[in-house]
Amino acid sequence: MGNTLDYIAKYDTVYGSACVGMFVIATVYYYVLRPRSTISSIVGPPLPSWIFGHMLQLMLPLQYGDHEFQWQKTYGPVYRIKGCFGQDRLMISDPVAIHYIFNTTTFDHTPILQHTIYLIEGEQSLNYVQGNTHKRLRAAMNAGFNATAVRKYQPVFENLACELYDSTITSSLSATHILADAIGASLPSWVLTAASYLPTSAFTVLRKTRFLSKQLGSRIIRDKMDAARKGLDVDNDIYGSLLIAGQLDARKSAMSGDEIAGQTALFLLAGHETATNAVSFALLELARNPAIQEQLRAEINETLGAVAYDNMPLLNAVIKETLRLYPALPTSERIALSDAVIPLNGPVTSSEGEQITAIPVRKGQLVTVATASYHRLASRWGNDSDEFRPSRWIDGTVRDGDIIGPYANLGVFSGGHRTCLGWRFSILEIQVLLCELIGKLSFTLPADSDNVVRAKCVGLLTPTLPSGEKGLMLRVNKIA
Numbered sequence: 001m002g003n004t005l006d007y008i009a010k011y012d013t014v015y016g017s018a019c020v021g022m023f024v025i026a027t028v029y030y031y032v033l034r035p036r037s038t039i040s041s042i043v044g045p046p047l048p049s050w051i052f053g054h055m056l057q058l059m060l061p062l063q064y065g066d067h068e069f070q071w072q073k074t075y076g077p078v079y080r081i082k083g084c085f086g087q088d089r090l091m092i093s094d095p096v097a098i099h100y101i102f103n104t105t106t107f108d109h110t111p112i113l114q115h116t117i118y119l120i121e122g123e124q125s126l127n128y129v130q131g132n133t134h135k136r137l138r139a140a141m142n143a144g145f146n147a148t149a150v151r152k153y154q155p156v157f158e159n160l161a162c163e164l165y166d167s168t169i170t171s172s173l174s175a176t177h178i179l180a181d182a183i184g185a186s187l188p189s190w191v192l193t194a195a196s197y198l199p200t201s202a203f204t205v206l207r208k209t210r211f212l213s214k215q216l217g218s219r220i221i222r223d224k225m226d227a228a229r230k231g232l233d234v235d236n237d238i239y240g241s242l243l244i245a246g247q248l249d250a251r252k253s254a255m256s257g258d259e260i261a262g263q264t265a266l267f268l269l270a271g272h273e274t275a276t277n278a279v280s281f282a283l284l285e286l287a288r289n290p291a292i293q294e295q296l297r298a299e300i301n302e303t304l305g306a307v308a309y310d311n312m313p314l315l316n317a318v319i320k321e322t323l324r325l326y327p328a329l330p331t332s333e334r335i336a337l338s339d340a341v342i343p344l345n346g347p348v349t350s351s352e353g354e355q356i357t358a359i360p361v362r363k364g365q366l367v368t369v370a371t372a373s374y375h376r377l378a379s380r381w382g383n384d385s386d387e388f389r390p391s392r393w394i395d396g397t398v399r400d401g402d403i404i405g406p407y408a409n410l411g412v413f414s415g416g417h418r419t420c421l422g423w424r425f426s427i428l429e430i431q432v433l434l435c436e437l438i439g440k441l442s443f444t445l446p447a448d449s450d451n452v453v454r455a456k457c458v459g460l461l462t463p464t465l466p467s468g469e470k471g472l473m474l475r476v477n478k479i480a
């Protein structure tokens with residue numbers, strides 16, 4: 001017994017000394033040896049928690065932006081927040097800085113974002129591949145998404161996507177996910193890959209989604225090729241357009257059937273859910289603003305069947321205003337692949353009172369492109385930028401500026417080499433759906449205030465009911 005107690009006492013001493021030693025080494029490393037962050041003089045909100053940093057406030061507020069939009073008003077379009085475990089992150093809504101980050105290859109997806117995309121969409125997804133493979137696939141896929149091609153797509157694809165998506169994915173972002181993100185960022189990629197084979201329900205759902213999507217894509221490609229051999233027309237959806245483009249392209253740069261099939265999860269998840277949410281948010285805002293809904297209905301009726309969607313000013317203003325207030329991805333994570341200097345539209349004041357006109361960052365610096373905040377800059381969209389006011393797009397309030405993305409100077413479709421390939425496709429889809437719905441139905445808010453809808457970030461910005469369920473409660477009446 002005496003020996004055991006001695007042993008425990010000795011063990012405790014050794015263990016205690018080791019802990020103290022490690023603490024001292026960690027402290028010395030943190031304060032002395034660790035390369036000083038180049039962004040430590042950028043001001044930002046006070047730290048609520050060392051473990052979570054500002055991530056809970058950023059990602060899990062009651063309504064998306066509750067804290068973030070206030071931070072922007074207080075600290076301006078560039079400020080510093082903390083990720084989990086004291087990571088420094090730059091929050092950027094300055095248009096010149098965003099333009100630079102999107103358009104230089106110095107910044108790309110963070111490793112954890114890459115891994116998430118891999119888990120959901122698979123290794124052949126255009127959103128996942130990098131470098132020359134990305135360039136080749138993007139050039140090949142462009143044939144299926146250019147202005148001419150987009151007009152041919154049929155609604156069958158969306159119906160199919162709706163069924164598959166709803167039956168496979170039901171997930172929500174929690175504090176655990178945010179923590180896992182930070183832990184994952186510091187692990188070697190093989191650990192992340194190994195983790196995805198763990199039998200937890202989330203990983204099982206993701207693996208199943210990826211597997212089913214690839215199977216579905218392969219079956220579509222097989223059917224298309226059979227049909228083409230029989231001389232039937234196959235150029236009636238994205239797959240057909242990409243296959244035909246591949247056959248016409250004699251160069252080796254074209255996509256293989258297998259690579260086209262490998263885009264299925266991306267088409268289903270990224271393409272379908274984003275557009276569905278955009279239409280839902282538009283209907284919500286039109287229900288909240290009955291006068292605008294009435295004006296839009298009048299514009300739709302005036303076209304009398306001869307619909308030229310791009311020539312309908314209010315319809316397009318409503319769509320731009322919806323995508324401005326509800327960008328599917330309110331933030332985009334990027335990492336500096338080498339040292340860089342981020343230019344700014346206007347100077348920011350450092351904690352020492354110095355005016356900074358460009359921000360030097362080291363390789364590995366995490367940067368959050370704050371798209372939703374950029375979309376609310378008073379300097380760009382007007383002093384009432386928090387309001388839903390489509391007329392700002394018609395009355396000259398919105399001025400041209402640095403081109404951020406492919407559509408209306410908004411960041412909603414990202415920019416540069418990662419610009420959303422399906423943006424024309426989505427705009428057409430939203431135009432068609434809104435014309436059909438608003439032309440034939442009227443939407444009003446339910447009388448009972450228990451059904452207040454909030455925009456929550458559940459991977460994508462999603463309309464959410466107070467119960468936490470994804471959805472929208474509106475009263476719908478047929479137009480007499």
Ligand code: HEM
Pocket residue numbers: 109126127128138266267270271272274275278327328329332412413414417418419420421422423425426
């Ligand atoms: C309102 C609807 C949509 C929104 C807001 C949206 C938004 C985005 C964003 C922000 C990105 C960049 C993601 C990143 O940097 O990681 C992206 C990429 C992409 N989107 Fe969309 N998207 C929409 C609809 C679609 C549709 C309908 C399709 C195709 C059917 C599509 C296909 C793609 C593809 C292929 C990429 C990857 C581009 C690349 O990495 O080169 N998107 N989208």
